[in-house]
Amino acid sequence: MRPGSSALSSAWKRFGGAVTAIALLSVIVLGKRLQTTPDRVYEPRPPPEVLRASPIRFHEEASSLGLDYRHSLYYPDPEAGSYLPLMAFPPAIAVADVDGDGWMDVYVVQPQPGLPNRLFHNEGGTHFVDIAEQVGLADTSRAYAGSMAVWADFNRDGRLDLFQSRFGCHTLFLQDAGALHFTQRSDLVHMYCSNPKAVNVADMNHDGWLDLVVGNYYPATNLASYLPVNHVFGTAGANFQGGGTDVVLGSPGGFARILFRGPSAHTTAVGISDIDDDGWPDVFAANDYTYDQMLHNEAGRGLVDVTGVAIPRVEHGLSGMDAEFAEFDDSGAMSLFVSNMYFPPFATTHNLLWKKTGPGRFVNVGDEQGVARCGWAWTGKFADFDDDGALDLFVINGKARGERVRTKEEATRSFAFVRNSIVATPPQLRERMSLVPDFGGYQLSAFERSCVFWHHEGRFYDVAPEAGVTDLEEGQAAALVDFDNDGRMDVVVANMGAPLLAYHDVTPSPGHWVGLDLVGPPGMRTPFGTKVFLHRDDGKTQMRELYPANGFRGQNDPRVHFGLGAVEHVPDVEVRWPDGRVETFGGLAVDAYAVVRYGAGSPR
Ligand SMILES: [Ca+2]
Ligand SMILES: [Ca+2]
Ligand SMILES: [Ca+2]
Ligand SMILES: [Ca+2]
Numbered sequence: 082m083r084p085g086s087s088a089l090s091s092a093w094k095r096f097g098g099a100v101t102a103i104a105l106l107s108v109i110v111l112g113k114r115l116q117t118t119p120d121r122v123y124e125p126r127p128p129p130e131v132l133r134a135s136p137i138r139f140h141e142e143a144s145s146l147g148l149d150y151r152h153s154l155y156y157p158d159p160e161a162g163s164y165l166p167l168m169a170f171p172p173a174i175a176v177a178d179v180d181g182d183g184w185m186d187v188y189v190v191q192p193q194p195g196l197p198n199r200l201f202h203n204e205g206g207t208h209f210v211d212i213a214e215q216v217g218l219a220d221t222s223r224a225y226a227g228s229m230a231v232w233a234d235f236n237r238d239g240r241l242d243l244f245q246s247r248f249g250c251h252t253l254f255l256q257d258a259g260a261l262h263f264t265q266r267s268d269l270v271h272m273y274c275s276n277p278k279a280v281n282v283a284d285m286n287h288d289g290w291l292d293l294v295v296g297n298y299y300p301a302t303n304l305a306s307y308l309p310v311n312h313v314f315g316t317a318g319a320n321f322q323g324g325g326t327d328v329v330l331g332s333p334g335g336f337a338r339i340l341f342r343g344p345s346a347h348t349t350a351v352g353i354s355d356i357d358d359d360g361w362p363d364v365f366a367a368n369d370y371t372y373d374q375m376l377h378n379e380a381g382r383g384l385v386d387v388t389g390v391a392i393p394r395v396e397h398g399l400s401g402m403d404a405e406f407a408e409f410d411d412s413g414a415m416s417l418f419v420s421n422m423y424f425p426p427f428a429t430t431h432n433l434l435w436k437k438t439g440p441g442r443f444v445n446v447g448d449e450q451g452v453a454r455c456g457w458a459w460t461g462k463f464a465d466f467d468d469d470g471a472l473d474l475f476v477i478n479g480k481a482r483g484e485r486v487r488t489k490e491e492a493t494r495s496f497a498f499v500r501n502s503i504v505a506t507p508p509q510l511r512e513r514m515s516l517v518p519d520f521g522g523y524q525l526s527a528f529e530r531s532c533v534f535w536h537h538e539g540r541f542y543d544v545a546p547e548a549g550v551t552d553l554e555e556g557q558a559a560a561l562v563d564f565d566n567d568g569r570m571d572v573v574v575a576n577m578g579a580p581l582l583a584y585h586d587v588t589p590s591p592g593h594w595v596g597l598d599l600v601g602p603p604g605m606r607t608p609f610g611t612k613v614f615l616h617r618d619d620g621k622t623q624m625r626e627l628y629p630a631n632g633f634r635g636q637n638d639p640r641v642h643f644g645l646g647a648v649e650h651v652p653d654v655e656v657r658w659p660d661g662r663v664e665t666f667g668g669l670a671v672d673a674y675a676v677v678r679y680g681a682g683s684p685r
């Protein structure tokens with residue numbers, strides 16, 4: 082160290098602190114007058130005749146169903162809580178029929194170490210009972226904060242297991258034989274440690290063992306020392322501080338080998354689809370602060386970043402949140418919805434709907450389809466809520482309110498101005514975080530109602546208020562689950578610092594439907610990657626690809642669901658299994674779930 086540099090350094094720090102304080106003060110004063118207008122964050126309201134025609138209706142019934150869960154705001158650094166309401170770890174949901182009784186169960190992750198997760202067992206479609214404690218799944222994250230959970234039969238014994246990702250080192254719970262119970266086997270994760278917001282599952286190298294696709298938001302580091310100064314007000318320049326996508330291969334001995342480490346990024350979600358129809362699952366990573374990455378699977382040998390070729394490279398600085406693949410346009414090909422932040426004038430990054438125009442090619446039709454704007458959006462889930470044959474889209478949203486803010490009126494300031502100011506502040510000044518005020522009375526883009534985009538005559542219309550979806554919570558994770566098996570797809574939503582919500586689909590006079598419970602080749606209870614084509618009499622084709630953990634922090638009901646509208650018989654269904662076998666299944670009953678078993682159809 083040069084003589085005198087220490088004195089220079091403290092003088093610089095004093096100067097820097099003063100500049101930061103003045104900058105903050107000015108934006109706080111300005112912020113009062115320039116708060117965003119909540120009603121401007123949505124698409125224009127639909128015409129009255131569309132609202133009158135929209136049949137979709139939901140009842141929120143979490144309490145009466147016994148889905149008793151409230152997300153606890155947890156920060157890796159206790160000091161962060163007072164000034165960083167946006168940094169709490171989010172909840173997650175994972176749906177599956179865990180015990181095989183024909184009713185879908187709901188698992189909910191509570192990120193705070195020491196607080197129990199919930200496994201809500203579905204008691205015949207009318208109510209749920211939390212059995213997490215008795216089956217060994219309540220206390221899954223004592224050492225580390227919980228992140229996502231995913232159900233799959235990882236050890237190929239025919240019983241569903243649970244992978245619990247954590248902020249730190251992950252763990253696996255294998256389902257025992259006999260009475261419903263799970264045994265923790267962290268040894269099978271071989272101390273693969275990272276800080277993911279997203280986990281997905283596919284057989285990436287076609288060896289019959291399910292692999293993990295992990296979207297790491299942060300690098301593999303101790304977050305307690307990392308979060309406050311380095312990340313919170315991160316910018317595009319700070320992107321090297323993100324984690325990126327890992328593919329970790331499964332094997333008889335557990336998850337041992339990392340096949341691929343993606344470009345550094347603050348990855349929020351990983352969606353899987355075979356984008357170029359070559360039979361190998363590809364990965365789309367939605368990222369903060371940098372471009373969203375399309376990663377092409379090179380026949381199981383590794384992945385290559387094909388962004389800019391397969392899909393335009395979007396460089397708007399604060400990129401996607403969600404990665405939800407769906408075939409929404411009767412094209413027989415999977416398109417991709419990527420949620421984003423829209424709260425003008427601060428952020429005008431729209432949701433993107435990437436329509437697949439050919440093998441491995443996508444163009445954005447979000448604006449013309451009417452789904453580009455839905456506030457600060459997180460999870461988007463496609464399902465045919467009125468069973469008319471066209472997929473609809475449920476989007477949840479909202480971001481960050483201080484701990485003293487319970488209603489919109491209680492928020493004295495918008496956090497956005499302060500944040501934007503700090504982003505523009507040089508990093509050496511940003512470290513003077515002690516000058517940042519207590520944000521307990523602030524909100525960023527909270528108190529937004531969700532969007533229910535009804536698909537009607539070739540485009541989408543937001544009918545959420547008319548459909549009964551009016552809560553103003555900060556929705557993070559959502560999962561589709563037809564919990565009462567009536568063919569109307571219900572939605573469970575986990576919110577930041579608030580109770581779980583359960584939107585029961587009570588649409589009157591829905592169309593006909595069919596549901597398929599796919600049972601894969603031996604050792605693959607949920608055949609991730611299976612493609613199902615429904616060839617309709619009108620010449621159009623509907624398609625599903627089984628990746629129930631696609632999207633943001635919510636694993637769906639794994640049953641494949643098709644709305645049929647007025648059609649009273651089920652057309653033949655073509656199933657392409659993950660190993661390449663193609664079978665046709667005919668004579669399925671309408672308005673019912675059917676078990677579709679590998680090897681039981683007519684070969685093609
Ligand atoms: Ca198993
Ligand atoms: Ca594999
Ligand atoms: Ca519909
Ligand atoms: Ca239902």
